[in-house]
Amino acid sequence: MRPGRIEKTLNVFVAALAMAASAASTDLELDLLGESSLPGHLRVDGTLVGGLSGLTYDPGCDLFYVVSDDRGSIDPPRFYTLKVRLDGEKADATVRGATVLRDSGGVPFARGVLDSEALALSPDGTLFLASEGVPHRGIPPMVARFGLEGTMIDELALPDYFLPNADGTRGVRDNLGFEGLALSPDGKRLFVAAENALAQDGPLADTDRGSPARLLVFELPGGRPIAEFLYEVGPVPDQPEPASAFRTNGISEIVALDTHRLLVVERSFSAGVGNRVRLYQVDLSRATNINGVDGILEMDGPRPVMADKALIADLGQRGLVPDNIEGMALGPDLGDGRRLLVMISDNNFQPSVQANQIVFFAVSGVDPPQAVRLDATIHQIQGSGHVSPLAGRCVSRVGGLVTAILGSRGGQAFWMQDPVGDGDSGTSEGLLVMASKGLPLVRVGDRISVGGRVEERGWGLELPVTRLFSTDLEIKNRGQNLPPPEVIGNGGRTIPQPEVASDDYQTYDPAVFAADAFESLEGMLIRVERPVVVGPTSRYGEVTVLPEFGAGARTRTDRHGLRLRPDNPNPQRIVIDDRLVADPPQLQVGDTLQAHADGILHYSFGSYKLLNTDPLPPAYRSEIRRERTDITGDTENFTVATFNVENLSVVSAESKFVSLAETVVENLGGPDVLAVQEIQDDSGAEDDGTVRATATLDRLIVSIERAGGPRYESRSIDPVDGADGGQPGANIRTAFLFNPERVRFVDRVDCADDKSTTVDRGLSLSCSPGLVEPGNPAFRAGEDGHGGSRKPLVGEFEFAGKRFFIINLHLSSKGGDDPIFGRRQPRLENTVKRRTDQADLVADFVRKLTEADPSARIVVLGDLNDFEDSPPLRVLETAGLEDLVKRVEIEDRYSYVHLGNSQVLDHVLASGTLAREAEVDMVHVNAEWPASERASDHDPVIACFSFER
Numbered sequence: 001m002r003p004g005r006i007e008k009t010l011n012v013f014v015a016a017l018a019m020a021a022s023a024a025s026t027d028l029e030l031d032l033l034g035e036s037s038l039p040g041h042l043r044v045d046g047t048l049v050g051g052l053s054g055l056t057y058d059p060g061c062d063l064f065y066v067v068s069d070d071r072g073s074i075d076p077p078r079f080y081t082l083k084v085r086l087d088g089e090k091a092d093a094t095v096r097g098a099t100v101l102r103d104s105g106g107v108p109f110a111r112g113v114l115d116s117e118a119l120a121l122s123p124d125g126t127l128f129l130a131s132e133g134v135p136h137r138g139i140p141p142m143v144a145r146f147g148l149e150g151t152m153i154d155e156l157a158l159p160d161y162f163l164p165n166a167d168g169t170r171g172v173r174d175n176l177g178f179e180g181l182a183l184s185p186d187g188k189r190l191f192v193a194a195e196n197a198l199a200q201d202g203p204l205a206d207t208d209r210g211s212p213a214r215l216l217v218f219e220l221p222g223g224r225p226i227a228e229f230l231y232e233v234g235p236v237p238d239q240p241e242p243a244s245a246f247r248t249n250g251i252s253e254i255v256a257l258d259t260h261r262l263l264v265v266e267r268s269f270s271a272g273v274g275n276r277v278r279l280y281q282v283d284l285s286r287a288t289n290i291n292g293v294d295g296i297l298e299m300d301g302p303r304p305v306m307a308d309k310a311l312i313a314d315l316g317q318r319g320l321v322p323d324n325i326e327g328m329a330l331g332p333d334l335g336d337g338r339r340l341l342v343m344i345s346d347n348n349f350q351p352s353v354q355a356n357q358i359v360f361f362a363v364s365g366v367d368p369p370q371a372v373r374l375d376a377t378i379h380q381i382q383g384s385g386h387v388s389p390l391a392g393r394c395v396s397r398v399g400g401l402v403t404a405i406l407g408s409r410g411g412q413a414f415w416m417q418d419p420v421g422d423g424d425s426g427t428s429e430g431l432l433v434m435a436s437k438g439l440p441l442v443r444v445g446d447r448i449s450v451g452g453r454v455e456e457r458g459w460g461l462e463l464p465v466t467r468l469f470s471t472d473l474e475i476k477n478r479g480q481n482l483p484p485p486e487v488i489g490n491g492g493r494t495i496p497q498p499e500v501a502s503d504d505y506q507t508y509d510p511a512v513f514a515a516d517a518f519e520s521l522e523g524m525l526i527r528v529e530r531p532v533v534v535g536p537t538s539r540y541g542e543v544t545v546l547p548e549f550g551a552g553a554r555t556r557t558d559r560h561g562l563r564l565r566p567d568n569p570n571p572q573r574i575v576i577d578d579r580l581v582a583d584p585p586q587l588q589v590g591d592t593l594q595a596h597a598d599g600i601l602h603y604s605f606g607s608y609k610l611l612n613t614d615p616l617p618p619a620y621r622s623e624i625r626r627e628r629t630d631i632t633g634d635t636e637n638f639t640v641a642t643f644n645v646e647n648l649s650v651v652s653a654e655s656k657f658v659s660l661a662e663t664v665v666e667n668l669g670g671p672d673v674l675a676v677q678e679i680q681d682d683s684g685a686e687d688d689g690t691v692r693a694t695a696t697l698d699r700l701i702v703s704i705e706r707a708g709g710p711r712y713e714s715r716s717i718d719p720v721d722g723a724d725g726g727q728p729g730a731n732i733r734t735a736f737l738f739n740p741e742r743v744r745f746v747d748r749v750d751c752a753d754d755k756s757t758t759v760d761r762g763l764s765l766s767c768s769p770g771l772v773e774p775g776n777p778a779f780r781a782g783e784d785g786h787g788g789s790r791k792p793l794v795g796e797f798e799f800a801g802k803r804f805f806i807i808n809l810h811l812s813s814k815g816g817d818d819p820i821f822g823r824r825q826p827r828l829e830n831t832v833k834r835r836t837d838q839a840d841l842v843a844d845f846v847r848k849l850t851e852a853d854p855s856a857r858i859v860v861l862g863d864l865n866d867f868e869d870s871p872p873l874r875v876l877e878t879a880g881l882e883d884l885v886k887r888v889e890i891e892d893r894y895s896y897v898h899l900g901n902s903q904v905l906d907h908v909l910a911s912g913t914l915a916r917e918a919e920v921d922m923v924h925v926n927a928e929w930p931a932s933e934r935a936s937d938h939d940p941v942i943a944c945f946s947f948e949r
Contacts, residue, residue, distance in 0.1 A: 028263075028281055030313045030341070033360040035320065036092045040351020045098035046459070047075040050349040052356055054118035054181065054253065055082075055327030055342060056127070059369035061394035061453045063096070065148075066327055066344055067119045067129065072111035074349060077101040079119060079127075079150070084331060084342065084360075091340065091360040096469075097455070099150040101129070106151055106505060106823035107461065113139065117326070118181030118253065120190065122220070123370075125393045126153060130192055132177025135164035141177045143192055143218075148392020149456035149464060156190075156223040161294045162198065162216070170200050170295075179326070180254035182262065183220075185367060189259050190218040195250035196233055200295030205249040205268075207236045212296060213251055215262075215284070215307065229287040230296070231307045234266060234278075241272030249276075253328040253343075257366055260284045264309070265343070267325050277315040277322040277343075283308040315343075315359070323357040324348065330366060338362040339369070373451065378418045379427040381454055381466065385508050386519050388454050388466045396451035398468065400431070401480055402442045403525050404580060404600050404613050411437045415523050415600050416448065419483040425493075426510055429483075430523025430600070432467040439473040447477040461822040463515065465603050466522065485598050486521055488574070489529030489547040493517065497554065498568035501825045514571030515821050518608040521601040528574055528610060533591040533619070534562040535900030537930035541578035542609070543587050544900030545597070557902050558891045559624045559928060560590030564901035566869070569820045573900040576616065577602070577609040589897065589928035590622025606819025607899060626925040628667050631944045638743060638799045638945055640806065641671040642861040642906050644938035647727055648676075649684035650695040659935035661703035667925050668942055670709040673797065674737040675808040676700075677790070677863045679716065680730040687729025691718040697735060704737075712737040715745055715769045715795055717755045725781075725788040725813070734793045734808040734862065736769065746796040746803070757794055759848040763803065763856060768796040772807065772845045778837035789813070789834075792842050802857070802947050804914070805849060807842060809862035811835040811872060832871055835864070839872035843879035850880060850911065858911040859945070863938065868893070868904050881909040884920040884943055895939040897927040908943045917946040 042049040053069040064082040071077065081096040100108050101116065118130040126145050133141035140163045144155040164171035172178065172194055180193030196204050196211045205211040210232050217227040236249045249268035256262055262282040269275050288304035290296070296304070315322040323345035331340035345357040376395040383389040400416035407413070412435045421429040433450055435442075442448060451472045458464035486493055494517075501515040502508075510517040528547045535544025546553055546562065553570065555563040562570050576597060578584040595617035599610040633639040645660055664670060679697065683690040697714040705711050716735035726732035738745055748768040751757070757770025772792035773779070781788035789812040797804050812834045818827035842860060849856045860881055866872045868886055877883060885893055885907055894902035910918055920943045926934040 028312055028363055028365040030279070031338075031362045032318050032320070033340075033362055034090050035357060035359045037358060038093070038095060038356035040347060040356065042095065044080065044095045047078055047098045048349070049080060049095055050074075050347050050351070050356060052080075052344050053116065053326040053346045054130070055329040055344050056119040056121045057329040057331050057369065058121055058392075058394070059332065059371040060373055062332055062371075063453065064093075064329060064331065064342065065119055065121065065127065067116045069116055069346060070349070071115050072109065072113070076108040077114040077116055079116070084340070086332075086334070086340070093358050099148070101146065102151045102823075104152045112137070114142075117177070117179050120181045120183040122183055123187040123372075125390070128181055128183065128190055130178035130181040132175070132179060132195070133164070133172060135168065135172060135174050135177075138166075140164065141172050143178065143181070143190075147387065149387055151387065156218060159216075159225055159292070161200065164199070168199055171198060173199055173204070176204070176250060180251050180264070182254045182256040184256045184259045185370070186259070188220055189256065190220055191254055191256055191262060192216040192218070193231070193251045193254045193264070195252065198295070200297060202296060205233045205236055207239055207247060210234050211250070212306070225291060227289045228291045228293070229284050229307050230290065230304055231264065231282060232309060236268050236270060237276050238268065238270040238273040240270040245271035247271065252326045255328055255330055263312070263328065265325060265328055269324070275322050275324060277325045279312045279315070280309045281312055320359060322359070323355050325357070325359070330363070330369070333368040334362055338364045339366050377422070378416070378429050378431045379422045379424065381431060381468065382428040382522065384424070384426045386463055386505055386515070387456055390454045391456045391466075392454065394451070394453050395468070396472075398431070398450050400448065401482060402444050402446040402448060403430070403482055404611065405442065405444060406580065408434065411435045411439070412441055414442055416450070417483055417524055426508070426520050428520055428522045428524055430521070430525070432465060432523050432602075433470050434467055435470045435473055439470065440475055442473070442475065443478065445478060445480050445482065446475050447480050449474045449476060458823070461818050461824050462606050463603055463821060463823060483525065485525040485527040487527045487529060492527070492529070493521070495572040497552075497570060497572050500569065500571045500820060503825050505823070505825060518601065518603070518821075522603065524601055526599065526601045526610060528597045531576075531593045531597050532560065533587045533589055533622075534560075534573065535575070535897055536588045536928055537584055537586050537932070539931040541582070541584045543576050543584060544573050545576060545593070546573060546900075549592060555890065557894060559924060560622055561894070561897060561902040561928060562900055563890060563894065564867075564903040566867070570901055571820065575607045575609040575899060577611050580611045580613055581615055585616055585619060586930040586932050587619055588622060588624065588930060588933075590624050591619040592622075594618050594620060603821070606821055608821060624924075624928060626667060627923050629669055629921045629923050629942050631919050631921050631942050632669055633672055633742065633944060636800065636947055638673070638947070639669070639671040639942055640673045640675070640859055640861065640908070640945065641668050641940050641942040642675045642677070642808075642863070642908060643940035644677040644810070644863045644906065644936060645679065646936040646938065647678050647680055647730060647732065648696060648700065649680035649730070650682050650699050651684040656935055657699060657703040658707070660700065661707035661709065663925055663935055663940065664704050665707040665709035667923055668940055670704075670739065671942055672739050672742040672799070673806060674712070675734065675806060675861050676737060677734050677808070677810040678726065678732045679735050680727070680732055683729075685727050685730045689721055691721050691731050693718065693733065693735070697737075701737065710739040710741060713740050713745065717769055717771060717793060719790070723788055724790045732790065732810075734790055734810050736793070736795050736806065736808060738797070742799070744798040746798060748796065759845070759852050761852065763849065763853040765794065765796045765805070768794070770794055773841045776841055778834060778841060789838065792838075792845075794845070800947055804857035804859065807845070807858070807860045809842065809860065809864055811838050811863070811865045813865050832866065835866055835872040836875055839864075839875040843875050846876075846879040846881060846911070855913045856911060857914045857945075859908065859914065859943075861908040861941070863905055864907050865905055868907070873907065876909055880911055882912070882915040884908045884910060884915065884918055885922060885941060887920055888922055892922060895922055895927060895941060896937065902927070906938055906941050908941050910943070910945065914945045919944045
């Protein structure tokens with residue numbers, strides 16, 4: 001367009017804007033009730049409250065929902081539930097909970113994908129959300145519909161001309177996209193407001209001009225765009241200081257009064273001056289519908305008529321110092337013909353300079369809200385699926401019997417169950433209730449009626465738990481008989497295996513999928529018949545069992561455990577949790593309870609659990625014994641063992657040192673070389689800057705000698721403080737203990753500052769002990785917080801005058817992998833790539849050794865935090881190493897028991913010349929025993945190597 005035409009078009013706009021501003025009128029009256037603010041460092045449900053940018057009201061529940069514009073940089077994208085309390089004409093607000101926003105697959109949105117700015121609640125109980133996008137990164141704006149539990153349902157199709165192009169000449173502009181969202185009271189119109197003009201529509205607002213922002217209207221249901229109108233964003237009202245400094249003005253929020261009238265917030269900011277916030281009433285009835293018009297500046301013919309607007313209030317003239325107001329919603333009826341109007345500000349996560357300000361007004365001239373509560377039964381709330389069909393809705397007159405009680409701060413938590421039900425085995429008749437403070441306290445056996453909001457709570461990729469946040473409760477009768485428990489075992493329910501869930505969780509079949517079978521019992525009284533222990537009592541008071549003595553389990557161990565297989569995660573396992581009854585018995589693998597176990601079926605921390613409501617019955621003790629290896633060394637054979645000693649420090653209890661020493665001496669026979677993992681620094685978990693572990697290793701050596709073992713020497717390398725993962729402040733590392741009477745450690749101390757080592761000509765290490773690639777990113781903490789793992793420790797040894805090398809590994813943990821019972825199916829093992837990258841560096845180092853001497857004797861061992869045939873192990877095998885644990889029969893091949901799954905995490909690999917005559921033994925002394933009766937959670941692995949050839 002020629003400059004003259006642009007100037008003429010802008011002049012016409014200026015005239016149209018002035019006409020629109022003078023034409024509107026309003027009959028609304030606004031009275032300030034007060035203001036408050038949320039703490040700037042407030043955390044709710046593990047997330048930081050801030051960036052509050054869009055607000056909507058739920059009249060059925062009398063709650064507000066407010067979205068954070070955090071793109072995932074601080075915490076996952078989310079919205080908060082806000083409760084406003086009215087005391088006369090005063091009001092304040094508290095944050096009740098956080099809900100993570102998830103994509104249609106139930107996975108939290110990745111960092112940077114959403115820039116959530118506005119919310120609107122539909123009468124059907126779903127949320128519309130507007131994201132303004134990040135044009136410079138190619139992320140388009142979005143308007144989508146979400147369930148109140150946070151999962152995206154669908155996305156509305158936007159006209160193409162709202163989408164930004166690469167050169168910024170079309171679509172919404174950076175940080176000036178969709179800021180306002182509103183539903184008409186009848187739920188038939190959805191209004192979406194851009195903050196300023198589209199790039200092809202005109203300039204941004206400045207001190208000398210306004211900006212024509214679009215109001216896009218969707219028809220509901222269906223989501224078809226049916227109208228677009230232009231709205232005058234006024235000029236920036238305040239000259240910044242200095243005049244060239246940042247300034248802006250734009251739409252920050254809208255509320256629909258009906259199908260053609262809106263409340264619009266214009267929020268300006270001028271550097272050195274601050275914010276100006278003004279509220280307008282807008283009428284669209286005379287405005288030109290420009291739906292389908294690509295760009296206003298290119299239009300021929302008459303200029304479109306702007307929406308009429310009338311100023312209701314300048315907040316700065318109402319005795320307020322407004323902050324960065326970005327959210328607004330009409331709230332409850334105040335009982336005098338007025339409604340509450342709430343505004344909330346975005347502190348941009350800068351609590352030192354901006355506030356989470358909340359402003360309360362009483363407004364007259366608007367219709368009262370339509371509050372609807374649904375009468376519901378428990379099975380209607382639970383539904384046939386993992387998410388309640390009533391999630392986020394407020395229900396009333398939900399009846400049932402109280403079956404178990406759990407204390408709760410500020411109220412009472414309990415489970416209730418419908419004793420009659422609907423006869424559908426696919427829907428649960430149990431429900432977790434969180435009762436508000438001040439409601440009557442219930443007892444087991446009470447018949448009650450409750451009302452409140454249905455919530456689905458779940459963290460990260462865990463499955464959600466359906467619960468009712470109760471705001472009213474009536475006790476009908478006391479002392480009623482409880483319904484009989486649902487039996488898991490013969491004559492009752494069967495938990496299928498090996499399938500956990502359908503790939504998308506859309507197919508719900510309790511007869512096929514284990515997660516669905518458990519979900520159909522969520523919150524109900526259940527009975528596990530004839531439980532056998534496959535996971536010992538943990539330090540959290542949990543024990544894992546199989547019903548019916550493990551009948552139907554695919555692979556059992558030789559010692560009555562349950563072997564994890566790649567094609568079967570054994571989803572029929574049930575964790576018995578002591579949450580309701582303390583002091584659980586100390587049970588080991590193979591123990592069988594003498595009677596059934598009764599309790600509530602619950603889900604937490606990625607597992608389905610039975611919360612036993614009575615003390616567990618006595619157990620028949622299994623006959624497993626702690627093993628002693630038969631492997632020994634002699635003049636031509638030496639022994640090497642790996643042992644994760646589980647967070648050992650000099651400050652650990654004496655009993656732990658004694659038990660570890662006895663294991664090394666009595667069960668392992670005092671191996672010639674002992675590679676240990678999880679040696680903490682000498683101050684343990686205290687984060688005081690200590691990195692040395694000399695006292696810890698010395699105490700372990702003395703303990704072994706006192707137990708009758710050899711007088712070991714040690715070699716290790718202190719990590720950089722906080723860089724190697726593990727328990728915060730503990731600085732765990734790997735170390736070598738060796739018997740100097742049997743083997744010689746070759747010390748090479750002329751090392752680089754980072755203790756990195758290389759292979760020198762003549763097959764020797766440049767640094768011994770040394771670290772393999774300590775500065776490689778594979779060992780650093782990633783953006784996800786995982787990583788920061790131990791660097792491979794390598795040592796050069798001699799036995800009978802012959803040289804060999806040992807690389808002691810403790811690869812990155814599995815923390816961060818999807819839970820087996822998680823939202824994402826099939827589950828992702830997110831951490832395996834990091835371990836694979838680490839193993840690849842070790843494999844390259846092994847190749848360098850074998851390039852120097854094809855017959856080099858190399859042992860790679862340690863806690864690899866992964867299974868045989870996993871990618872990290874396969875990478876190591878490509879370097880010519882053999883994983884010796886594969887020689888062990890599958891029923892005896894395990895070194896760790898996690899939630900009842902016996903598995904291999906600890907490995908010994910050897911190069912060809914050593915592997916040929918090697919023997920290996922997985923010595924079961926720890927993993928199958930309760931945490932209170934063992935020295936570590938890992939079993940050691942020992943191997944014997946011959947130097948005959």
